[in-house]
Amino acid sequence: MLDPVRSGLPPFKDSRRRVNMTLRAPSFLRIVGVAGVLAIVAGPEISLAQVGTTTDKGAPVDRALVDSGIKLTANDAAPYDGFGTAVAISGDTVVVGAPWDDDAGTVSGSAYVFVRSGGTWREQQKLTASDANPRDVFGWAVAINGDAIVVGACHNSYPFFSSGAAYVFVRSGGVWSQQQKLTAGDAAPYDAFGCSVAISGNTVVVGAPLGDSAAAANSGSAYVFEPAESLWIQEAKLTPNDAAFFDLFGNSVAISGGAIVVGAPWDDDAGNASGSAYTFLRTGVVWNQDQKLTANDANALDQFGTSVAISGNTVVVGAPTGDSAAASDSGSVYVFKPVGSPSIQESKLTANDAAFNDRFGASVAIRGDLVAAGAPGADTPNAAHAGGVYLASFGEH
Numbered sequence: 001m002l003d004p005v006r007s008g009l010p011p012f013k014d015s016r017r018r019v020n021m022t023l024r025a026p027s028f029l030r031i032v033g034v035a036g037v038l039a040i041v042a043g044p045e046i047s048l049a050q051v052g053t054t055t056d057k058g059a060p061v062d063r064a065l066v067d068s069g070i071k072l073t074a075n076d077a078a079p080y081d082g083f084g085t086a087v088a089i090s091g092d093t094v095v096v097g098a099p100w101d102d103d104a105g106t107v108s109g110s111a112y113v114f115v116r117s118g119g120t121w122r123e124q125q126k127l128t129a130s131d132a133n134p135r136d137v138f139g140w141a142v143a144i145n146g147d148a149i150v151v152g153a154c155h156n157s158y159p160f161f162s163s164g165a166a167y168v169f170v171r172s173g174g175v176w177s178q179q180q181k182l183t184a185g186d187a188a189p190y191d192a193f194g195c196s197v198a199i200s201g202n203t204v205v206v207g208a209p210l211g212d213s214a215a216a217a218n219s220g221s222a223y224v225f226e227p228a229e230s231l232w233i234q235e236a237k238l239t240p241n242d243a244a245f246f247d248l249f250g251n252s253v254a255i256s257g258g259a260i261v262v263g264a265p266w267d268d269d270a271g272n273a274s275g276s277a278y279t280f281l282r283t284g285v286v287w288n289q290d291q292k293l294t295a296n297d298a299n300a301l302d303q304f305g306t307s308v309a310i311s312g313n314t315v316v317v318g319a320p321t322g323d324s325a326a327a328s329d330s331g332s333v334y335v336f337k338p339v340g341s342p343s344i345q346e347s348k349l350t351a352n353d354a355a356f357n358d359r360f361g362a363s364v365a366i367r368g369d370l371v372a373a374g375a376p377g378a379d380t381p382n383a384a385h386a387g388g389v390y391l392a393s394f395g396e397h
Helices: none
Strands: 032-035 038-041 046-051 066-072 086-090 093-098 110-117 120-129 138-145 146-153 166-172 175-182 196-200 203-210 221-228 230-236 252-256 259-264 278-284 287-291 307-311 314-319 332-335 342-351 363-367 370-375 390-393
Touching: 032 230, 066 120, 093 120, 093 138, 093 146, 093 342, 110 146, 138 175, 146 196, 146 203, 203 259, 221 259, 230 287, 230 314, 259 307, 259 314, 278 314, 314 363, 332 370
Parallel strands: 086 138, 110 138, 138 196, 196 252, 252 307, 307 363
Antiparallel strands: 032 038, 038 046, 046 066, 086 093, 093 110, 110 120, 138 146, 146 166, 166 175, 196 203, 203 221, 221 230, 252 259, 259 278, 278 287, 307 314, 314 332, 332 342, 363 370, 370 390
16 A cells, blocks of 8 residues: 555566466566456566456455466566556556656656557556656556546645656647646645546546545545646545544545545544545536445454545455455455445455465556456465555356
């Protein structure tokens, strides 16, 4: 779970993806993106693979079989750039964050865009902030929708130290250009604005998990931006009705049309860091909290809400330190339907081979009926904690 300000930058290891009838990712897998039959796996290096076999509704999650795999690397790859810390996919375009790239100084960060043509993937462009500075960690979070990319830089120190920022890039004629730098209207030091980003249509959501609410300091917040002519304007600041200190609301965000999901993994309704997620629905130009989601079997330290995803009428929430029937702290993923009250927990997903500290659910993604969950601590036959990705389908077979 991300706490970039209080904990400092996470450790980085140069490990390699392994495949053994499973889509494998390196350690510290963080984000999974799914588009059609393509899955993106994040780690110190990124892999792209077509994925197939899934499971029946409600069944334990089987490991994904790899039909084929293509490894993407940066043309100017360097040790410890963190390439693959965040990834996103839209159609035939992939964006990859490298927040520890040092082109503009130590961990200033960058992001890379890859496009597919005729079955071949190539690097299209490297993105950096126009005002890049050391320790910005630009590329910590990325999102893409068509010809628009959003990149988070949660340590950016303008207007305040580590208040954070997000950058919008647009593509025209195959060239990506920075359109605008987004900051919170009420930015404050250490907000970590930009630690999570999402985009759907013309709406951008940016999480600030250490931002303040009217009810509590450092409870977290999320911001909604909409375009107005050539500018992006802050439309709303989202905070939960029951905001409390250090809930980390905004640690994860997701959006689909007029629905937003925000994770708060350190909410403590069922004990310290049991976690929660909130849904917000839009009526006109107003966003209102619709429901607070928690696991039916919530426990302290589950960190439910570390990751969130939404597609159509389904919300998926990861709890990477939740328990399974097989092992404690192995992680779990929860599926809720429909979007909007009353949304109920439909399924709890756990891995068939769940083991202690797998962190299954550290990242989640959904596209239609296909759910993907990352388990950065999962073992392979050849290496401990090499990480894995699991898939499940809720469609008819």
